[in-house]
Amino acid sequence: MSDKNNNCQELTERFKNAIEALERDKKTMEKIKDRNLLQMLFANNTRDLAAIGISMSGTISDLNAVIQEMLRFFQKSGENQAKLAEALLQMKERQSETNRSFLQEMCKMAEQLLNDNKKINKISDVISDHDNRLVTKEQIDNLCLDIKECGLKRDLSSIEQLERICDSIKENLTSFWVNNNHKRTILLSVSYGNFSTIPAKELNEKQGYFVEKFRGELTSKTCSTGIWEDFLRNQCKINDKEMVAMSEVVSGVIDAVTVSEGDRYIEFRQRLTGLLEDFIDLNMDIEDQYVPELKKVRKRLYEDQFEIVLVGEFQGGKSTTFNTLCGGREISPRGLNGGGIKTSAAIVTAQNITGDEKKNGLDEWAEISWLDKTAIKERVCDLLKIYDFDEATGKALLAKTPINTPLEKVGRLLKIAWEEERDLERIDLLRIATLQFRLLSSSNLDKYFQKEIVSVSEFQTFVTFPCDWAVRWETGSEADFTLEESLFTVVDHVLVRIHSPALARLGCRITDCPGLFVSKWDTERAINAMERANAIWYLLSGAKELGQHDEQALTKIKDNKWQNKCFFSINRCGNALKTAAIMKADTAKLKSLDFVPEQIYMYDAFLSFRLSQIKMLDSNLLQEKDFECLAMELAQVSSVEKSLIAELQNDKKRSEDVLHGMIEDHLRDIREKEILLELSDEFTGEDLAKLMAVSGSEDILNAIEKLLITERAKSILVTEGSQRCLDVLKKYQSTLLLNEANAEKNLQLARKEVAEAEETLNKFIKEYKEEFKFLESDSVDKSLTDDFLESNERDVLQELNERSIKICQKLWHDTSYWKGARTVDRLTEEKIKEEFLSLINAKLKIFNSELKINSVRFKNDLWHPLLSKVEKMKKRWTELQATNEILENLDLTNLDRFDDFKFDSFNQTLDKKIDTPSFTMAPLMWIFSWFKNANKRIEEFFREKDPIGTAYLKFKGDTENKQQIAKNLGAPRLHYMKILEECFANMHKTLDQYKNSKIIAANLSDQERKEIARQSKRDRENIIEPYTKNIEDFQTEVNRFYAK
C-alpha cells in the first residue's frame, strides 16, 4: 500500500516539476503556443510530437514521460485513479496561472478515463466475482445477466463494448478452466443481449484483430472460431449473421484465454513425438545403440505413469466410471441390475497399450501381482497376535518371530480366534485370513501363482467378490468357497492392459479399488492405493449428501495431507436441481472439513458408460463379456442363455436398440425428460453429442487432462522427453567427434591418451569420494528423528486422545462386550494402537515431505553442503576435461537427480512396534456395567491416567522404534549416496568403452580412419546438429511457456 502511495506522490511531484520546468522554458512555450500540447501528449502520436520537436526539448520529453507513466498508473486500478485524482486536485489549488490549463485538461481526461474504467471495472468485478464460483448453472446465469445489464447501459459503440468484454474475459478468465457448457452460456448471453447493431462487415474486419490481440502469446493454438457456428445456429437458433460472427469473436477469445493450456500441452507432446518419429524413421541405419534409446523416450511420452485412483462409497459408480475410461468395456465387475451388493474385491489398474505391443500372444492382457506366501502368512499371523494363546495349555502359539510358526499351529490359533471373536469387522478379517490360510495349505496355490499374465476375460474370476459372501458364511464355513473363488484374498493388484481411446487420450493409469468402509479389509486396501496414486478422484454420491463415513474417509485423506491431490465429482442420480442441492450441501460439508475444491464436477457415470459402449459397438470393439453383461441386464437375471448373448453379439442393431432403451430409461430415472423429448428415435450423431454434454464426461476428462498438465507437463516434456533426447544425441555427437579426431591418431598416441585419462579419472574419483564421506554418517538421521518426535508430540497426543476417547465410547457402547474385561481391553488397545501407528505414519510422511523446506538441520547438515560440494566437483571436472580429449566425453551424469527425490514416495510404514501401557480398564468395568452412558467417565479416565501420553513416552524411548524412523528419514541421504556412486561408476564404464573404440580405431589403416572421420562429419553436420537444434528450440519454447 505504502508503495502505491509513494508512487502516486512521486508521480504528482514529478508532474509538478515538469510543468514548472516547462513554464520556465520560454523558448519551448513559444513554440507550442497554438497547439494543444496535452492532447498530443495523451495521444502519444509520434508524428505530432516530432513536429513540436519533442526530441529537441528536454522539458517536453520529460513531461511526456511523466504523463505516460501517470496514464499507465491510472489505468491499473480504481484505487489508483481515486488517489491520483485527489493528488491532482490538491495541486490545482497551488498552481500558477500558466499551467492551470494543463491541469484542467489532465483532470478532464482523468475524469473521462475514470468513467470508462468504472464501466469496465463493473464488468470485471462481475466476472471476477463469479469467477471463483463458476459451478452451478444458476451462477453462470447470474453472470450472464450482469453482462447483459452492463451492455444495456451504453454510451460506447458496440465495437468498443465488445472489446471491453473481451478484455474482461481475458483479464478474469486467463488460466481459468471454464468448461464448455459454461462457455456456451456466457456466449449466449453476450450474443443475445448486446450487439445486434454491429454491421457484419465491421465485425469481420475486427475479428482477426481481436483474436490476435487476445491470443497474445498463445500463437500456435488455432483459435476455434468457426467451430461454434454450428452450435450457435442449430442449438441456439441464432440465424442472424452478425450475431453469429460476433459470438464467434467472443468464443475465440474465451478459447484463447482459457482452455489453451491443455491443447497446448497436447500439441507440445505431439510435436515432440513427431520429431522423434521423424528421426527414428529417417535414421534407422545410424548406430544401433541410439535408436532404441530414443524409442524408449517416445514410449515414455505416450505411457506416462501418472495414476489416478477412484475412491468413494461402495456402489457409488466407481467401477462404472472405471469401465467408461476403459472404453465402455466390462473390465471391473460392477453391480448389475440395480446393484446394491459389493462387487469389487481387489485393486485393478488399467493402462492403455500403445502401438502393437503383445504379451504371451495376447492382444490385451492382465498382469496379476500375487501376494507372496510370506506376506500372506505374515498378514494372517499379524491378525492372530491378539488371540495368541492356547486355551488348553495356556501357552503362546505363535513363534517369537511369528512368521516361523508352523502352519498347523496357525490353524489352531485361527480356531481359537473364531470362537472368541464377536466384533463383525474382525470376523470379516478372520474369514479372509481363513481363506488365505486354506490357500496357503493347498498344494494348488503354486499352480495359480504361475498365472501372471492372463487374458482380460480370465482375470475377473480372481477379483470378483463372491456376491453371496455373507449368506454362505452364515450357514457354512470356508469349505463353501472354491479355491478359485477365494483367490481374491491373495491378489495384491492387477494391471489390465487394454486398448482404450479414453486412456490413450489421458495418457495415465486409472485405478479402481473396493468401496470404502464395506469392510476393514477394503478400507485398508483403498488407503494403500490412495497413497500410491498421484491423484485421488473422489466420487460423491448424487443420491444423497455426504455422510459420516465420507467424513471419515476425508479425514484419513486430510491426515495424510492428500487434499491437494484430491478432486471431486458428483455422480448424478437425479435431475439437475436435485444434484445441485446435494452439491451445495456437499460443498458446505467439504468446506467444514477443510476441503475447498475449485469445482465439483457434475458427472453421470451411467450415461457416460452407455455412450462409450455405443461408440465401441459402432467400431466393433465390444467383447463377449460385454455382451454377456448387457444380456444379463436386459433379462434382469444373473445368468443368461448363451443364445441371447449370441443374438446381441451378432445383431448390432439389436444391441444398439437395447443400449438406447437403457439410456432412455436412465433419463427418465434422473428425471430429465426434456432431453428425452429432444432425442430422435435413431440417436443421431447430434443426439449423442447432446447426451455427451449432459453426461458431463467431457468436462471431467478435460479436468483430468488439466490436472495432468499442471502436475506433469513440464516433467514429461522436458525432463523425461526432450532432455533425454538431447542426452542421447549429445552422446552420439561426441562419438562422431571422436571418430573425426581419431583420423589423426596412431596407436601409440592413442594408448598414451588413454592411460592419462584413466589416471586423471581415478584420482578425481578418489578425491571426491573423500569429500562426500560426510554422507555416510547416520548421525543426521538420528537428530532428525529426535526433531520429528519432538515437533509432533503435541499434535499427536491431542489428536490421539480425542480419537481414543471416541474409540472407547464406540466400543463400550455395545453390551456384547460387557461380558469380559479382557475382550474390551484387547479390542480397545488394538484399535488405539492402529490409530496411533497410522497417525505417526501420516505425520512422518508429512515431516518427510517438508524436510527440505522446514528442517534447518537437514538443510545445514546435508542439503547445502551436498550442493556446494557438487558445484565444486562440477567445476573441477570441467577443468580436467579440457586436459584430455577422452575426458571431454565423460560427463558427471544424473547429478540433477538429487532434486528428483520423492520425499513422499519411499516406504514409510512402521512395523507395529508400540507399547500401550496402562490401557487396561478393568477397574472401570463396574462403572460401565452399571451406567448406560459412560462417556464422561471415559473422558475422565483419559484425563487422569493419560494412557496416551505414557504410550507416546514409551514409543519415544524405544530404540527400535527410533531406528525405524531414522531409517526412513535417512532415505534421502542414501539416495544421494547412491546417485554419486552411480555417477562415478558410469564414468568408469564410459571410459572403458571409449578406451576400446579408441584402440580399435587406432589399429585401422590411415585410409580407413579418414573414411570413418569423413562419414562421421557428414552425419554430424547433416543430421545430428540440425536435429539437436530442433529439439533445443522445442525445449526452450516449452520452458518459456511453463515458466509463466
Next chain:
Amino acid sequence: MQNNKLKPKGDKPLLALAGQYQNGKSTFLNCLLGGYYAVEGNGTVTTKYCAKYRFGDCRMTRIMKLRDENSVVWEAETSFSAEGTLKEYDKDSLLEVSVYSPMLEHIDLLDTPGYGANKQDNTLADMALDTADFVLLIVAKTLNMETDIPFLKNLTAKNRHFSIVLNCNGKMNPASEQAQKICETIAAQIVNAKLDRNYVPLSMDMPVYPVNLLWAQCALGYLPEAENLDKWDDVRHYLRVKDLTPLSLLNSSNFLPMRNMMKDFVSSFFYFTPAGELDLVKSVTDNWTNELKNILEE
C-alpha cells in the same frame, strides 16, 4: 417411568421408522398413512426432528419438547408449516401429528431423523429410539459396517426388537433376482453380526422384505396430480405394461402384501414380547439413569 416420556402408560405401542438418511423413511410413512404428511427428501437430509403420528379425527399438529409431553409450545392444522416453526425451538422438539388413518388405530408411528449424516441427527435418532417399542429399519442396499451395524448393535443393547424393509431404488423390481439377493445378504449380515436375537422377520419366507416405494407412492397417488402423472408415465414405461392399474402396481411394488402383513404383525408382536419383560428392562435402565444422575450431581 422417567425413561418413557413419549408414551404415557396405557398408550398404543410405538413403532419407529429408522434408517440411514435418504433411505425413504418419510416416504414409507406417507405410504403407510396414504397421504403426504412427512416431507420427503431430495438427496439432502430432510427430517431433522422426530415426528410422532397418532390417530386423531382430523389433522392436527403440535410441537412439544421431546422430554416433556405437557409442554406444548405450538399448535396448528398443517404439519408443513410446523417445520419452519420447529427451527425456532430446540432441536430435540417433538412434532406430534394427529391423522385419521386406519393404520394408526392400533399403533403410533415415529418418524426419526436418518443416521449416518451427522452427529446431531445420530443422537436425536438414538434418543427417539429409547421410546420406541419396535423399530422398522429401512435400507437401500446391504448393511454398512460403519453406520448400520453399530446402529443395530446399539438397538439390541437397548433390547429393542427390529425388522428390516429393503427399499428397492429406482426401477428395481422387488420380485427380481437382484432384490432377492440383497435381502438374503442382509439377513445373513444380521446373523453374522449376532443381531438375530432381536431380529423379527416380517415373514418367515422373506426375512428382509423388499418393496419399491416409488411405485407404491405412484399407486397410492398422494402426490400432487401433475407430479404423480409424471411418475405414472415413467413406471408404465419401465414395466412395459399397458393396462397398469393402481392396485396392480401396489401389488407389484410389494407394498400391499407388506402393509397387510404389518397390520397382522403389529397386533401379534406384542404377544410374544411380554410386557412384563419390557417393564423389567425399563425399570433397570431407569435405575441406572438415576444412579448416574446422582453421581454426576455430586
